[in-house]
Amino acid sequence: MRFPSTWGICPYEPFHIQTWDRSIRLRFDDDIPRATRRRGSCLDLTSEGTPTPCGSCGATGTTFGWAFSVTSPITVNGIGIFDTGADGLGGSFEAGLYTSAGVLLRSATISDLSTVVASAAVTGQWLFESVIPIVLPAGDYIIGSVFNDSLPLAAVGAPFTTIPSITFTGGVTSPSFDTGLQAPTSPFGFPIFGPTLDAAEIPEPATASLFAFALAAVLARRRLSRQ
Secondary structure, eight states: OOOOGGGTTSSSOOOOOOOOOOOOOOOOOSOOTTOSSOOOBSEEESSOOEEEOOSSSOSSOEEEEEEEEESSOEEEEEEEEEEGGGSOOSSOEEEEEEETTOOEEEEEEEOTTSEEEEOSSTTOEEEEEEEEEEEEOSEEEEEEEEEOSSOSOEEETOOEEEOTTEEEEEEEEOSSSSOSSOOOOEEESSOEEOEEEEEEEOOOHHHHHHHHHHHHHHHHHHHHHHO
């Protein structure tokens, strides 16, 4: 099924979609055998959905992604792109994190040489690049990555999970066609995966204090046991 251009503010009709899932739950990765470095994706896919080329994104590429709200602060350490089929992106592609107004906060160029991180969608994987860490306070943000006519393949209709500190709010695209990386401030009818963030939730002060107290108690008990 092809979604009409009226779903997004764009004069073209890229991608197809079958279904997608808005369910949100926390996922812990205790075993990531394929990852060369452990990371925490703020949004992860549970299956690939339908791997799909854009078909009409242009040679320079068009930016697609998703919007989200941060409900409690998170620290962003990297940006990644989903590699459908786990066989490489087929090139280098830019991705960016923006405020909801389109102000660029961080960007990265991701390629087949980027850090591999496992996904719950076992037929695919994430490729990540580190960025200078930034704390996102509560508020609204958008993330997008560049798609050319044929590469990378998008995970269209893919069900996903997020960490509790963020809430998915919708698909987005850049207002201009074939302009490369551009703030995706225009709504799109469904999310294109696409990009995600390496992000960590910031503990509430009370939680952090409780953890420090518990750690101190464990260390004190160990010292007593050695006497």
